[in-house]
Amino acid sequence: MRLTVLFASLLLFISCTPNQQSTRKQLTLAVTNGVESDGLKQAALEYEQQTGTHINIAEFPYANLFEKELIDLKARTGAYDLIMLDDPWFPKFANERVLTDFTPLLQKRGQAGPDADFVEASIAVCRHPYQTGALYALPYVGNSQLFFYRKDLFEKHVLKAPATWNEVLEAAKTIHEKETSGANGSKIYGYVMRAEQGNAAVADFMPIFWAYGGEMFDAGGKPTVNSPQGIAALELMLELGKYSPPGYVSFNASEVGAHMLQGTAAMSINWPAWLSSFSDPSKSKVIGKMEFTTLPSADKPGQAEIGNWLIAIPRDSQNVEAAMDFLLWATSAEQMKRSAERGNPPTRKSLFRDPELLAKYPTYPTQLRSLESSRPRPRTPYWNEIENAFGIFLSKANSGELSPADAMNQANAEIEKILQRAR
């Protein structure tokens, strides 16, 4: 009896000792579930083939990725070695001090800072504080908004390329009225947008807001969304809504993409990551009919909203050096070029001017122009709450529940409350 107990406890003890570290190195990468991460996932596979380091990919829908990453990083579990961050999330993560500072890591490898080849706007959002502070991430997906429109329909109705939002509205109205029964029997809407409350509505609204001269915060940091310019911008959004498919109030990227690819909508704001699907015969019914340009202006020149996906290394990762090696490899000019060939918008100036890529993607000069003149959403660690509240009121205005003035006034009050709590 005693022998059995002794034997059993010995076995238990042995099984409790930690596993031998497998000689094969492993990294865990958290990515978003969408077109934006296709390039990175492919790069991870190639890295494994080249170096033998296995990269586990943890994929989550956009909404959950933020939570999963922040919870894990704050709990300091070290479950992830590399994380994809949408640039508006970056201030919160950096503020919580859960990211690794890249400068010492770069210095160890003989570099003073990030490659000068990176587009300034993209590197600026990787710094905390914005533009001037230490570097905590590197940009991988060089998304900044473009304006998509059907040049065939524009030619058909003798409309000039939309350079201002008023022209967009006119064109939307014309197309909406004249194309009520398309050749295949379906209606063509003048415009389509993301207006689901939250990230979707705010992302599509900001360029209009800025073009009309609206600013979320004034010089003193007080919210000013209910300025006359802000209200005018919202009114334009509602006007465009009249020529959008019914139900646009809860549209997100997939619905907008579907309408544009199916040819049932004529204009939209969208991200360059969608460009390759438009020339893909298995997805697009409008091959060769689309034109992509920079965002329209109003009182101010059109500015795209930047929406880069950054890659950062959690401070509590167990494999910081190995993760950095992968990151520098993936963001090198050679690897980013391969990624670009698969449809990933690059973040290096040299790639936007590369002759081979230009031949494949004639929109690169436009994309570079858009990226270099782009503007980020306000860099505040409370962006999530602000975006949520702002998005709710934008959605209410679009569904007709509140007038534009009321929506903006209430949004302003709510943002004020959020900032006060922060103090």
Next chain:
Amino acid sequence: MKRIENRFNFFRILCLFVALLFALAPVYWMLTIALKTEVD
């Protein structure tokens, strides 16, 4: 008495069929969506 009973029974079965339709139609649609390859 029996005729009223029969009519009532018929009414019951009719109601039950309608309820069954409402309960199972979405399940049927769910299966057809699952068996389709791509929504066009």
Next chain:
Amino acid sequence: MPKSRRFFNAPAKRELLLPALLIAPAMAVLLSLSIYPLLYSVTISLQQETAAGINWTFGNFARLASDSFFWTAMAHTFIYAAAALTCEFLLGLGLALLLNSQIRGRGLFRASLLVPMMLPTVVVGVVWRLMLNPDFGAINGTLARFGISTESLTWTASPRLAMLSVIAVDVWQWTPFVFLVLLAGLQAIPQEPYEAALIDGSSRWQTFRHVTLPLLKPAILIVLLLRTMDLLRVFDQIFILTEGGPGFATETISLYIYRTAFRFFDFGYAAAMSFVLLALTNVISVIYIRFLSHR
């Protein structure tokens, strides 16, 4: 002998060892997974984090008073619960009465009617989201085939129809549960009261009101209580169907708590709201039990 010993008829200490050991694992689980998180929630709901550190304060509860989103979410939750409960109860009772007789195919009907409630709520949410899609969904497609215009029927995107849509989905899924419990209750009623009523010459309706309903009270209590508790906590279907939209129209309290905790990372405030919900659910349950078990 000490009074307490006598009262509990306690065995000697040694005989308590085995029972205690057997309960120990269950107690450990209960303590760690239920009691500890509960106490922790109380703790964080009474704390607020500032740049300086952590303060003990009632601030989270005070904030509830001025938070219009909280009260709107509460109102939505109650409207949702009341509407869904009423529909589920009436339909479930009707179905139970219909099936409480010797008709042909009774077993088949009963089994098939239970299908909706056996599906996971997430699956139900996803399937209905697809069906309610205004352009490609089965609902609008079927209506169109009957010649009904579906232009303005944007279901989950329409501020007027969104709440109706999510309620309808819940009714679809949970009426079978109400039906099941009430049917069991009906079948437990003995024949004698019915025979007595028949002899007394009471009409169908009178029989129902004075014989069936009173004897069904325990089952009604249980089903109303269970459904109310579930409805007040609803999350899955609404999150998948509308995510609280359009523009907050279908945001219930669980969604708001989730958002506060996991998007804004304000766990203290979320805990405070959860306690308010807990308190309310308790009050309602007590009211139910008092009201319905009153002889």
